[in-house]
Amino acid sequence: MVTRTPELGEDGRPVRVPVLPPGMEPELEGEHMLINIGPQHPATHGVLRLVLELDGETVIKCTPHIGYLHSSFEKLGEYREWNQIIPLTDRMDYLAPLIYNCAYAMSVEKLMGIEVTERCKVVRVICMELDRIFSHLLWIGTTAIDIGAFTVFLWTFQERERIYNLHEALTGARITTSATRIGGMMADLPPGWVEALRHFVDTLPKTLDEVETLLTHNNLWIGRNRDVGVISADDAKDYGLTGPNLRASGVPYDVRKDRPYYDYETYDFDVVVGEHGDCYDRYLVRMEEMRQSLRILDQAIERLPGGPINVDDPRVILPGKTDVMSDMESMIHHFKLVMNGVKAPVGESWFSVESSKGELGMYVVSDGGSKPVRWRVRGPSFINLSALPKMVEGHLLSDVITINASLDIVLGEIDR
Amino acid sequence: MTERNFDEALSGLESGAEAGEASGAPRGEPADASTHPSVAALRSRFRDVILHHTIVAGDEHVVYVAPEQVREVLQRLRDDEAQRYDMLIDLTAVDYGGGRPLEVVYQLWSNTHKRQLRVKATLPLVALEIDSVVEVWRSADWLEREVWDLFGIHFRGHPDLRRIMMPDNYAEGHPLRKDFPLRGRFTRAEQTRRSLSMAVEDFYTPDELAVTGGVPAGTGRGAAGQDAAAATQDTTGVPDRPNDPEWAPGASGSAAGGAPGPGGAKS
Numbered sequence: 001m002v003t004r005t006p007e008l009g010e011d012g013r014p015v016r017v018p019v020l021p022p023g024m025e026p027e028l029e030g031e032h033m034l035i036n037i038g039p040q041h042p043a044t045h046g047v048l049r050l051v052l053e054l055d056g057e058t059v060i061k062c063t064p065h066i067g068y069l070h071s072s073f074e075k076l077g078e079y080r081e082w083n084q085i086i087p088l089t090d091r092m093d094y095l096a097p098l099i100y101n102c103a104y105a106m107s108v109e110k111l112m113g114i115e116v117t118e119r120c121k122v123v124r125v126i127c128m129e130l131d132r133i134f135s136h137l138l139w140i141g142t143t144a145i146d147i148g149a150f151t152v153f154l155w156t157f158q159e160r161e162r163i164y165n166l167h168e169a170l171t172g173a174r175i176t177t178s179a180t181r182i183g184g185m186m187a188d189l190p191p192g193w194v195e196a197l198r199h200f201v202d203t204l205p206k207t208l209d210e211v212e213t214l215l216t217h218n219n220l221w222i223g224r225n226r227d228v229g230v231i232s233a234d235d236a237k238d239y240g241l242t243g244p245n246l247r248a249s250g251v252p253y254d255v256r257k258d259r260p261y262y263d264y265e266t267y268d269f270d271v272v273v274g275e276h277g278d279c280y281d282r283y284l285v286r287m288e289e290m291r292q293s294l295r296i297l298d299q300a301i302e303r304l305p306g307g308p309i310n311v312d313d314p315r316v317i318l319p320g321k322t323d324v325m326s327d328m329e330s331m332i333h334h335f336k337l338v339m340n341g342v343k344a345p346v347g348e349s350w351f352s353v354e355s356s357k358g359e360l361g362m363y364v365v366s367d368g369g370s371k372p373v374r375w376r377v378r379g380p381s382f383i384n385l386s387a388l389p390k391m392v393e394g395h396l397l398s399d400v401i402t403i404n405a406s407l408d409i410v411l412g413e414i415d416r
Numbered sequence: 417m418t419e420r421n422f423d424e425a426l427s428g429l430e431s432g433a434e435a436g437e438a439s440g441a442p443r444g445e446p447a448d449a450s451t452h453p454s455v456a457a458l459r460s461r462f463r464d465v466i467l468h469h470t471i472v473a474g475d476e477h478v479v480y481v482a483p484e485q486v487r488e489v490l491q492r493l494r495d496d497e498a499q500r501y502d503m504l505i506d507l508t509a510v511d512y513g514g515g516r517p518l519e520v521v522y523q524l525w526s527n528t529h530k531r532q533l534r535v536k537a538t539l540p541l542v543a544l545e546i547d548s549v550v551e552v553w554r555s556a557d558w559l560e561r562e563v564w565d566l567f568g569i570h571f572r573g574h575p576d577l578r579r580i581m582m583p584d585n586y587a588e589g590h591p592l593r594k595d596f597p598l599r600g601r602f603t604r605a606e607q608t609r610r611s612l613s614m615a616v617e618d619f620y621t622p623d624e625l626a627v628t629g630g631v632p633a634g635t636g637r638g639a640a641g642q643d644a645a646a647a648t649q650d651t652t653g654v655p656d657r658p659n660d661p662e663w664a665p666g667a668s669g670s671a672a673g674g675a676p677g678p679g680g681a682k683s
Binding site for chain 2: 032033034051053063065066067070072074075076079110111113235237238239240242251253258259347348349350352359361363365367373374376378382383385386387390415416
């Protein structure tokens, strides 16, 4: 019997049956096929290329080939002044650009010993949590479409459109936000923005409920996701997985809790942890994380303090235009900043934030000049993807698409 | 002063970062080992191997380790119950330029003890070789490949040390090194010519090609596609495999006779 529907075993969980049972067609036994997926393939979520060695429909070996989107951002960064690097950061993870803007600014501020203002901290927390939802909404939409559920895609993209509008109102751009500056933000929140955000926070749960109604107890969804791409907690740590992928395996590692930044320890939210480390748990973790992000957003809106958004530090922040025109000191600062750029002291710093995909580390090394000696991005997707071969081996070809989607990768950041 | 700054601003895109005071040698104020329990433990176990310990950016502990023992030290940090650094968060390298040694940087995290530690090893440019830690943490696999690709540091014992970002047959060097020009070593025309003349085999590893018993049928310049390729390819003066890394830029005595150097692109 050739079967490919998962049958239910004694414990009520699906048993995965290879398409070609041993002994069926002896002349084909041991005959392996090489199949190439990508780099231009809608289900690889970018220009990822996978070369699979198949026995029938079972994956024997998977080799990801990356680098098709390699832009050498790190090299480019060495030729740019500290503030000029910010536009490079949001082009890496264009699904959560504000998180990258913030993480980079934080690492440089740490190196320079700058403490941003209270208002800036809360605004950045809002930006980061908003973009976590932004990224997870795309993930659930595209993953559902990979597995065959089309409706979810339309619903989540409608919600993403509202976040795009918030981006646009805040920064003037919908994807390439470049919202942060060393020492603050490009601009303060525009009038009416907080109210628009409040409306979004209040109305998103309805869509999340609808998506969960469609998927969570759906037999097809469970059949395609449960017990697929299982990775144990020890393996997940060994492979360096972070973010929802690690937490779905039961490891409660979240940078926001373990090494809190921007007063995350004072926000009331839970770290969502899975149990089985399969695609289904990764789905549940991300869905719940969006609700937790909404909780954080809710508290952040409540506590948003007044006051200046930028630090009062002429080393990094341009003085106001009126001051430049009327005050000699301010004019000198303006000239120095524009001509020389921000200068960071000799040294290095590492700063991690919890991005939507995992631990995003920014490592900057300075020699005291206005450009970095080295700017390194520890991209979570890059390291998450390196566990893909381990997770797909022994699964069916169609599961490769599911598992790859469940990792939530973004190629702009993998290839950098 | 002002004039110099103006020139600097103008030439900013070409010059890159200046050498400044940073260097590849261990630096920074020596820190008290008792401020970090792992450093204290390492100091007592590997006395001479721990070259330096310092604190940067306020709270980040950096330990410089002799490169020959780096694997042993990291293995110990992972396995010792009192340390348990079960995650290698990052592995990268830093080139300070000016002929100074390269630094290999390991960023560790312990889920058990909620502790961070950065371990560094400095490698002189003449001996860019260090032991691989893939067997300690699997996450080192791609990270070491990336460092090999972009910095040219060889990791002894890595199971599959291939380029990862750049194509396997990339012949221009290691892009993140300071002596590597921003736009690459070859001219734009040469780069385009090379990328357009790649054969199908160039996109697969030898292991993968072995599965099919050769080149995928009907594509490329294998047995099946030989005639088609010959018909479309201008073979005069172009070596058979222009993307072969062995084919050095500017070499003139190749088998095909008079291979064009970089910039000598045929149109």
